[in-house]
Structure formats: structure tokens, C-alpha cells
Amino acid sequence: xxxxxxxxxxxxxxxxxxxxxxxxxxxxxxxxxxxxxxxxxxxxxxxxxxxxxxxxxxxxxxxxxxxxxxxxxxxxxxxxxxxxxxxxxxxxxxxxxxxxxxxxxxxxxxxxxxxxxxxxxxxxxxxxxxxxxxxxxxxxxxxxxxxxxxxxxxxxxxxxxxxxxxxxxxxxxxxxxxxxxxxxxxxxxxxxxxxxxxxxxxxxxxxxxxxxxxxxxxxxxxxxxxxxxxxxxxxxxxxxxxxxxxxxxxxxxxxxxxxxxxxxxxxxxxxxxxxxxxxxxxxxxxxxxxxxxxxxxxxxxxxxxxxxxxxxxxxxxxxxxxxxxxxxxxxxxxxxxxxxxxxxxxxxxxxxxxxxxxxxxxxxxx
Amino acid sequence: xxxxxxxxxxxxxxxxxxxxxxxxxxxxxxxxxxxxxxxxxxxxxxxxxxxxxxxxxxxxxxxxxxxxxxxxxxxxxxxxxxxxxxxxxxxxxxxxxxxxxxxxxxxxxxxxxxxxxxxxxxxxxxxxxxx
Numbered sequence: 146x147x148x149x150x151x152x153x154x155x156x157x158x159x160x161x162x163x164x165x166x167x168x169x170x171x172x173x174x175x176x177x178x179x180x181x182x183x184x185x186x187x188x189x190x191x192x193x194x195x196x197x198x199x200x201x202x203x204x205x206x207x208x209x210x211x212x213x214x215x216x217x218x219x220x221x222x223x224x225x226x227x228x229x230x231x232x233x234x235x236x237x238x239x240x241x242x243x244x245x246x247x248x249x250x251x252x253x254x255x256x257x258x259x260x261x262x263x264x265x266x267x268x269x270x271x272x273x274x275x276x277x278x279x280x281x282x283x284x285x286x287x288x289x290x291x292x293x294x295x296x297x298x299x300x301x302x303x304x305x306x307x308x309x310x311x312x313x314x315x316x317x318x319x320x321x322x323x324x325x326x327x328x329x330x331x332x333x334x335x336x337x338x339x340x341x342x343x344x345x346x347x348x349x350x351x352x353x354x355x356x357x358x359x360x361x362x363x364x365x366x367x368x369x370x371x372x373x374x375x376x377x378x379x380x381x382x383x384x385x386x387x388x389x390x391x392x393x394x395x396x397x398x399x400x401x402x403x404x405x406x407x408x409x410x411x412x413x414x415x416x417x418x419x420x421x422x423x424x425x426x427x428x429x430x431x432x433x434x435x436x437x438x439x440x441x442x443x444x445x446x447x448x449x450x451x452x453x454x455x456x457x458x459x460x461x462x463x464x465x466x467x468x469x470x471x472x473x474x475x476x477x478x479x480x481x482x483x484x485x486x487x488x489x490x491x492x493x494x495x496x497x498x499x500x501x502x503x504x505x506x507x508x509x510x511x
Numbered sequence: 512x513x514x515x516x517x518x519x520x521x522x523x524x525x526x527x528x529x530x531x532x533x534x535x536x537x538x539x540x541x542x543x544x545x546x547x548x549x550x551x552x553x554x555x556x557x558x559x560x561x562x563x564x565x566x567x568x569x570x571x572x573x574x575x576x577x578x579x580x581x582x583x584x585x586x587x588x589x590x591x592x593x594x595x596x597x598x599x600x601x602x603x604x605x606x607x608x609x610x611x612x613x614x615x616x617x618x619x620x621x622x623x624x625x626x627x628x629x630x631x632x633x634x635x636x637x638x639x640x641x642x
Contacts (some may be wrong), residue, residue, distance in 0.1 A: 169549075180576070181549060181576075184549070184550050184604075185549055185575045185576065186550040186552075186575060186601075310593075374549070374575060374576055378575060394576050441553060442553060442555065442573070443552060443573040443578070445578075457566050464575060465552040465553070465573075465575050466576075472553075494571070494578075
């Protein structure tokens with residue numbers, strides 16, 4: 146496993162800290178990121194039982210300003226911005242005209258004319274281009290803050306209790322998906338009650354120059370540095386879609402079971418509306434389902450799924466669940482075989498192992 | 512990284528270790544290999560009595576992030592497997608050379624033993640992979 150220094154792979158402001166902590170660094174979405182510090186399982190369990198700190202600076206952060214921000218996003222996004230209010234954020238998806246996904250993301254309404262948006266690391270450039278290409282006559286200016294700000298997630302069952310002493314606002318007043326601008330030990334931050342772990346917690350963003358101080362403040366609470374490995378196993382237990390897996394430029398949000406996102410409003414036009422609403426009312430030929438393995442083994446993405454010898458789909462995400470101590474997965478299968486309780490087979494390196502469709506999420510505590 | 516390299520063992524280029532006692536070889540994966548795999552969660556092993564060929568894959572070691580093959584260092588017959596690994600595969604992480612041994616094979620071709628790596632050769636291999 147020879148390590149190659151690839152040119153123009155970026156480092157977050159916390160790179161040196163990760164290396165000093167002994168993290169295994171991997172290239173992910175154009176960044177050197179920690180996949181684990183000591184053990185994915187230990188980090189995963191620390192989040193479930195206490196709290197973890199994640200460097201998510203590789204994700205993109207955009208600022209939207211202008212008179213038409215809301216009407217612009219209402220046209221680009223499938224979720225309904227009428228559900229939003231200042232100081233609140235919203236999970237949403239932007240689709241291509243054919244209903245497949247450009248990206249999933251969260252935006253936050255600071256004022257009706259100023260929004261902050263956090264997007265997937267691997268889609269930063271593509272998203273900016275897509276957004277700018279569709280501004281048209283809208284009075285909207287998009288500023289890319291990704292490289293000047295640092296983003297961390299602080300997630301865990303004890304996240305509130307550990308973080309509150311450092312923060313100068315009452316965290317209990319910030320409801321899920323709401324946010325605030327406040328100070329963490331006198332350092333200005335943006336903080337939102339959002340996350341990707343299925344556990345309580347926050348995501349914060351601040352200027353790069355505070356990175357080391359805030360990282361130290363957060364880990365000094367007793368929260369564990371947590372890498373991308375546990376980030377993935379935590380989100381899989383919670384069944385949050387991952388771009389390129391459950392949603393992608395060839396899978397629609399309706400196929401991914403995210404029906405609730407697609408606004409039905411007659412009077413609102415948005416990209417992908419026709420196909421999404423059609424799929425929502427008539428159903429789709431394929432759908433994302435949850436899987437357990439009955440026989441022992443581990444299922445991983447792209448393994449084929451069979452029913453009575455016939456291929457019916459594939460695993461979109463799979464792995465070992467540290468919380469449940471068993472193999473879990475998500476799969477995209479033909480809808481006629483998607484009922485909970487359906488037994489099927491998953492091909493693992495040439496062998497067919499028995500699995501069963503189970504209700505999802507596997508675990509959530511938010 | 513500092514890995515353990517017991518000097519009473521023989522090694523393979525695919526990161527197994529071998530402990531020879533008369534015509535029995537105990538086999539596991541090295542400290543370096545378990546570090547590379549990370550948390551091990553499942554090990555698929557052949558049945559007792561199976562005849563195996565040197566340099567073929569006889570098992571799969573699944574970690575949270577990856578899957579690795581267990582490659583036979585020697586030809587022979589499997590006479591013992593570590594039953595504890597069924598419920599505690601993490602023993603391979605915590606004690607790769609002792610409690611985390613994987614299987615034992617009865618072998619007859621001593622030439623194959625001579626082709627295994629010495630501890631020094633294996634250290635050199637790991638150092639070159641680490642670069």
C-alpha cells in the first residue's frame with residue numbers, strides 16, 4: 146500500500162493535528178482526511194455513548210445573497226422553502242430535469258435575503274456550476290466560503306451537556322435544524338443542530354484561523370476525534386442517504402424513499418417536479434430497502450441481490466453495525482420484491498448468502 | 512508506525528506469519544496486516560480437514576472498511592482452526608500473534624518452509640510498503 150503524494154490534494158487546517166493524533170489519512174473528495182484515529186468501532190461507539198468531533202471541512206459552504214434568494218432556491222430545490230423561517234435550516238435535494246440528483250444538502254435562512262448552504266465535498270464544484278448556471282434573472286450572488294472557513298461536527302448522546310459550558314447561548318433553545326451565531330470560548334461560530342450520525346449534536350462553521358483552538362476546545366470536553374470511517378457507519382445505521390450510493394445522478398429521491406421532500410405545490414415550479422410528482426403518485430420500479438444478513442458475512446456496496454435466482458438489484462451501502470453487532474445494508478431493488486420480511490440472496494465473492502428485508506432506519510436517536 | 516515483529520516466526524509477502532513446530536504450522540496475519548485492515552468483524556475460514564495449497568486463498572478477513580484474503584503459506588491439511596474467532600474476531604487486532612492465531616496446517620513439504628521470509632526480510636518488506 147505505497148502512499149503517493151498526489152498533487153493538488155488539499156489539506157484542511159486541521160491536517161497536522163490529525164497526523165499528530167496518529168490518524169490514518171486517506172484521499173477523499175480531493176482532500177487528505179482522517180478515516181480513523183485508532184479504531185472505527187471505538188469512535189463509532191464513542192459517539193453513541195458520549196460524543197465525537199469530526200473534521201468535515203472538506204464539505205462545501207456557500208453564501209447566497211440577494212432579493213431573489215428564496216424564489217431562486219424554490220426553483221432549484223425539491224423541498225418547500227415555505228416551511229422555512231429565519232434561523233432555521235432545511236435538508237433538501239437539487240435534481241436534474243429527469244429527477245435524478247445533482248446533490249443533497251442543507252441550507253440555512255439567515256435572513257430572507259441571505260442563506261448559507263453546506264454541500265457534499267465531492268460535489269462542490271459541480272454544485273456551484275449548476276447553481277450559477279440557473280441564476281438567470283434572479284437577483285442572487287453566490288460566494289464560495291469553502292476554503293476560508295472550517296467545518297466541524299460535534300455529535301453524540303452527550304453533545305448538549307458537553308458543549309453547553311463553552312457556548313454563550315442556551316443550546317436547548319436551538320431546536321433540530323435551527324441555528325445561531327454565537328461564541329465558543331469567545332470565538333465566533335455558526336452553530337446548527339444538524340448532523341449525519343443519527344445521534345443528537347451540532348455542526349459548526351468558523352474562520353480557518355480558529356481551527357486549532359476550536360478543535361482543542363471541543364476535544365477537551367472528552368469528545369473523541371472521529372474519522373470518516375465512523376461517520377459512514379453511523380450514517381448507515383441511521384439510514385441517511387449518501388450521494389453516489391442511495392441517491393445519485395442515476396437514482397431519484399423518490400426511489401431513495403425521500404418522498405416527503407418533493408413539494409407537491411401546484412403553484413410552485415421546480416426542476417424535476419414533473420417526474421418526481423409522477424413517481425410519487427404512481428410509485429417507482431426500483432426502491433431503496435434495508436437489509437440484514439441471515440447468514441454470517443459482511444455485505445458491501447455493489448454486491449448483487451437475487452430473489453429465487455433472478456437478479457433484482459444491488460447493495461448501495463453495506464457493512465458492520467457496531468451498535469447492533471450485525472451486518473446491515475441498504476439496497477436498490479425492484480419494487481415488487483421490496484416488502485419487509487422478503488427473503489433474498491446477496492452475492493458475496495461468488496457465494497450467495499441469505500438476507501432479509503427489514504424496516505429502516507436501523508438506529509436513530511434524534 | 513511501530514509494528515511488532517516476533518523473531519521466532521516466518522513470514523509471507525502477503526503478510527501472514529507462520530510458527531513451525533515439527534510438522535505443524537500455526538498461521539495468522541501480522542501486526543502490520545491487522546493495522547492495515549482496521550477493526551476485524553468477521554473471518555470466513557475453511558472446514559477442518561480441508562487440503563490446501565500454498566499461495567491460495569483459504570479464507571477472508573472482513574474489517575469494517577475492507578476485506579483481505581488469508582493466503583496459505585504452506586500446502587497441507589487443516590487440522591485446527593481458532594474457534595474463538597467466530598465470536599471474537601477482534602482478537603486478530605488485539606493479539607495478532609497469540610490469541611488471534613487463525614489456523615493450523617499439517618504440512619509435509621519442508622522446501623516450502625525454506626521459501627518463507629525471515630523476520631528481517633519481512634521487516635524490509637513492510638518498510639518498503641510504508642514509504
